[in-house]
Amino acid sequence: MDIVVLVKQVPNTTDVKLDKNTGNLIREGLESIMNPDDRNALEFALQIKAEYGGTITMVSMGPPQAVDVLSEAMGMGADKGLLLSDMAFAGADTWATSYTLGKAIEKIERFDLIICGRQAIDGDTAQIGPQVADFLDIPQITYVTDIETVSNKEVIVKRRLEDGHERVASQLPALLTILGGANNPRYPNIGGLLAACEENAPLAAWNAADIGVMVNDVGLAGSLTHVIKTYVPKFKRQGETLEGTTAEVVRQLIQHLGKSEGASACKAVAATCRLMADTKQEGI
Template identity: 45%
Template structure:
């Protein structure tokens, strides 16, 4: 079987920095990591490869530095890597990103299953997987917590729906978005670490695909992030309640709560 995993290089939230001049996140290798849920997506593909055989291809869209997470995926067991990179793709929202990735996937070939993390920690939209499926015209299931093959041509997906679980048979090919509950990602192997620099990362640019220029980058993005800023927690002020008697203290506390509109 042929598996494809979409992975994203994101800013580590513990090291997030905002450029004061542009209001945008600073993205560099020093504070960037593989999106955590994409690790679960990669593990899902690698586990099915171990079970059913086949190949695992990874793809990412971003600047050249995003090749770092592709090499990390190779060290974990992926077979092939593609980086969709071009200045023309800059500023893309989820709609333009999913369109660009879909066109790149069509160029690479056909796959039985495409895996994505349910959402990324830098935008939390959970839109890319379903939008890729819609663009490619194939099935999709989001929020997977368990996977199994029960009958030919289908994969059985269990997903979390609030406090309940839903079990679906999804016809192949299709897209699955993965949660942290699905699995525990493996560590890179020594063999993988030695192999990651030997595997070529194939670059795909706008010139390599038959794309509509009006659907990529900022031109193809109906939504745009104008500014990113850290949330400043509200200042806390200590309130001391005093009274000569318990009754006076209670009355003072009740009065303070009324001023704060807590009662």
């Protein structure tokens, strides 16, 4: 069972902080990580390999430093890493990205299964999986939470829906996108990590010429969608910071809520507010 796993290096966006004056993102200390869902994808690939043998090839598109996620994947047990890196790939939308990944996968001799994370935390589009599947003309199953069985011809998986799940069978080769939390990804082992850093480690970097694409068809130039404006959203909020001891700020908060139209939504707030008003009058 030869498996290709798509992986992306992303900034860790779970701990975002803003500059209070400019409203801009504070990038200092923002680390780069392997996209969380991709970790689950790789874990399934490793489990399948343990049972059926075969090789796992990691494919990533990104700047040269994205090689780190490939090394990490090899530390977890992947066999090979392929980094698609070229200035020409920069600024790609999902159309151009899936074209680039698809052209590279076509060059890989054989695969039975492509596994990727459902979506990346820096874009949240969930488009790359289905688009790569369509590029390669293979079936796709998205939102996979469990892989039940794999044979030479078929894979049976569990797919999550909003109100339940489906069991779906697909002919091979197929592409699966894995939901975060579907399994518990293993930690990389030190030996594997060190091996991935050696000079003869099975890591390759391919540029536009290596995958046989025209520069105009990839990256920003090959994209069909373009960002024409970005802005910091403005909110019509009062934005008042309450100050004082814990008891005081909580009291102020209840009073503010009680005076607002939100009071009608919460009986407890309205009642407490009335109580506060009564106590105050008694005090006078």
